[in-house]
Each structure stands twice: as structure tokens, then as C-alpha cells.
Amino acid sequence: MKLLYRHIFTVLLFIFAISTISVMAQDRAQPIDGDGVYSFLRRHGREVPRDVRAFRELNQGRLNSRGELILGRTYILPPLREGVNSSPSTSSQQTTTSRGTNPSIFGRQYSEIPSQSSNLRGALFYIIAGHGGPDPGAITRVGGHTLHEIEYNYDIALRLARNLMMHGATVHIIIQTPNVGIRDERFLRNHRNQTCLGEPIPRGQMDRLRQRVNAINRLYERDKVNYNYIRAIEIHIDSRNPRTQIDLFMYHADDVKSRRTSRTLLREMEAQYKRHQPNRGFHGHIGHRNLYILRELKPPAIMIEMGNFQNALDRERILNHNNRQAVANWLTNGLIADFKNTP
Numbered sequence: 309m310k311l312l313y314r315h316i317f318t319v320l321l322f323i324f325a326i327s328t329i330s331v332m333a334q335d336r337a338q339p340i341d342g343d344g345v346y347s348f349l350r351r352h353g354r355e356v357p358r359d360v361r362a363f364r365e366l367n368q369g370r371l372n373s374r375g376e377l378i379l380g381r382t383y384i385l386p387p388l389r390e391g392v393n394s395s396p397s398t399s400s401q402q403t404t405t406s407r408g409t410n411p412s413i414f415g416r417q418y419s420e421i422p423s424q425s426s427n428l429r430g431a432l433f434y435i436i437a438g439h440g441g442p443d444p445g446a447i448t449r450v451g452g453h454t455l456h457e458i459e460y461n462y463d464i465a466l467r468l469a470r471n472l473m474m475h476g477a478t479v480h481i482i483i484q485t486p487n488v489g490i491r492d493e494r495f496l497r498n499h500r501n502q503t504c505l506g507e508p509i510p511r512g513q514m515d516r517l518r519q520r521v522n523a524i525n526r527l528y529e530r531d532k533v534n535y536n537y538i539r540a541i542e543i544h545i546d547s548r549n550p551r552t553q554i555d556l557f558m559y560h561a562d563d564v565k566s567r568r569t570s571r572t573l574l575r576e577m578e579a580q581y582k583r584h585q586p587n588r589g590f591h592g593h594i595g596h597r598n599l600y601i602l603r604e605l606k607p608p609a610i611m612i613e614m615g616n617f618q619n620a621l622d623r624e625r626i627l628n629h630n631n632r633q634a635v636a637n638w639l640t641n642g643l644i645a646d647f648k649n650t651p
């Protein structure tokens with residue numbers, strides 16, 4: 309009898325040891341500041357979105373009420389898949405390396421970056437299309453088309469980003485639409501699958517803002533060591549009474565660099581408008597506004613509103629792709645001037 313007990317005990321000990329080993333064999337890791345589930349999994353060589361559900365099941369009760377990671381906590385990673393190695397971003401999803409966003413984001417027609425100058429060598433930009441994911445931004449109707457602000461923000465953001473690269477800048481495109489490049493079209497098709505550096509954009513308004521701010525601040529921690537000149541630029545189109553023509557205006561963060569850059573940009577826009585539309589006049593202006601994004605971003609930051617989406621005249625500058633390109637060109641000139649004037 310005693311012997312039997314001893315046998316049972318040995319077997320139990322064996323089972324216990326085996327199960328301990330299999331638990332220990334699971335990879336565990338802690339998130340870094342600003343990590344989302346996607347970036348966390350991707351950094352550890354897991355596949356997203358395929359491994360997300362397994363991750364959530366393995367870590368029940370360890371995520372916060374919004375399903376986000378908590379800093380300082382250790383998480384169990386789902387097992388690595390066969391044939392998946394630690395090289396991230398296998399699909400069409402764009403991620404950003406320290407050298408900036410891959411130009412393939414601009415689409416086949418625009419993925420070449422012909423060098424125009426080295427005027428912006430040593431400058432780094434975070435380019436952000438306002439809104440995205442569940443939030444289309446302002447909506448306007450033209451003919452039979454329902455147009456979303458995000459699509460035009462994104463197109464101008466891409467054009468600006470590409471221009472900056474052509475002058476030697478390093479550019480991170482923060483909000484991305486998979487497989488949608490620069491579009492030479494008037495009515496841009498709507499998408500809801502925008503990402504923040506490959507990560508889906510959450511539902512809640514505050515969660516959305518926090519996600520992009522965290523993503524940029526995380527990059528900035530790394531980039532500020534290597535770049536003296538860094539600017540975050542967010543593109544928007546305003547929405548007001550259809551009769552109001554507002555041209556262009558900017559909000560800047562509450563610091564000297566953001567203020568100076570927005571002044572230089574406005575001066576450049578004024579000069580270009582005078583040159584190209586002398587009869588029209590220009591009513592752009594700049595101001596400071598206590599917006600979450602501008603307040604929380606660590607790099608100097610400027611938010612540009614490209615006109616009134618509801619006003620027919622303002623809208624023409626946005627719907628015509630040549631005009632979108634012109635605006636991107638003028639902003640590029642302004643940023644070159646600002647970079648040159650920065651000691």
C-alpha cells in the first residue's frame with residue numbers, strides 16, 4: 309500500500325513537473341511605453357491579426373478595461389508559428405523603421421523617389437492624416453458622392469511626405485491605409501481600415517488620439533538623439549457653414565519652435581497664393597489652440613486645416629488632385645525655408 313502511494317506521488321510529481329515545464333516554455337514579455345497589442349506582438353515575431361485572439365485568451369484579466377496592455381505587466385505570448393520568423397510586417401502593411409516609411413506606401417506609380425535636392429537632409433517629419441478608422445472626419449456630399457475628410461487628408465499627407473523625401477528628409481507616415489497610395493482622382497473612395505503604424509485604430513475618440521500621440525512620442529524618444537530638427541504635422545480639412553470660405557489656417561503647439569515653423573509656413577502660403585491667384589486674396593492665419601494632440605505630442609507640432617470642406621470654392625482646392633499637389637509643394641517649400649533658418 310505504502311509503495312502504491314509512493315508510486316502515485318511520483319506520478320503526480322512527474323505530471324506537475326511536465327506541466328510546469330510547458331508553462332515555462334511559453335514566451336513572456338513586458339510591453340514598452342506606448343505599446344499596443346499589435347506592435348507588441350509584432351515586435352516579438354507573432355503574426356497579426358492572426359495571433360491576437362490567442363493572446364487575449366492567454367492573458368485574460370491582465371489587460372485593462374479597454375483591452376489594452378498595462379505597462380510593467382508581464383504577458384504570455386502565443387506560440388510562434390512555423391515559418392514565421394522575427395522579421396515583422398509580412399503583408400502589405402507598412403511599418404516604419406528608423407529610416408522612415410517605405411516609399412511603396414505611395415503606390416506603384418509613385419513609389420520611386422527621384423532626388424530633387426538635399427535641402428532637408430537631417431530633418432525628420434512625422435506626417436499625420438487627421439482622423440481614420442472608425443472616424444471619417446468631416447463628410448460632404450458632391451453630386452452623388454459622399455466624401456470623407458480622412459481620404460483627402462491622407463492624399464495630401466502622402467504627397468507632402470513624398471515631397472519631403474525627395475529633398476532628403478526622413479519621413480514617418482503615422483496614419484496609413486493598406487494598399488492605398490497617392491490618388492490622382494477627384495472623388496476618393498472611402499476606407500475604414502486605416503491603421504496607426506499598422507495597428508487598427510480604436511473606436512473611442514480619446515483612445516484614437518492617445519494611440520497616435522503615444523506612437524509618435526515613442527518614435528521621438530528614439531529619433532531625437534539623431535535629429536536636431538523634428539516636426540509633427542497633422543493634416544485636416546475644416547467643416548463649417550457652406551458660405552464661409554476660410555482658405556487655410558494652422559494651429560501650433562505652445563512652444564517657440566512650433567510657433568516659428570507655422571509662421572514660416574503661413575508666409576510661404578501667402579506668397580504662393582499671391583503668385584498663383586492674385587485676384588483671390590488669401591485669408592490664412594495661425595493660432596494656438598489647446599488641443600489634446602498639440603498639447604501631448606513631444607516633438608514640435610502643427611495642425612493644418614486646408615479649408616472648409618463644405619464651401620464649394622475651398623473644396624475645389626481639395627478635390628482637384630493638381631491642387632492637392634500644389635498645396636503639398638507649397639508646404640514643402642515652407643518647411644525647407646524653416647529648416648534652413650533653424651540654427
Ligand SMILES: [Zn+2]
Pocket residue numbers: 438439445446457544545546
Ligand atoms: Zn479634421
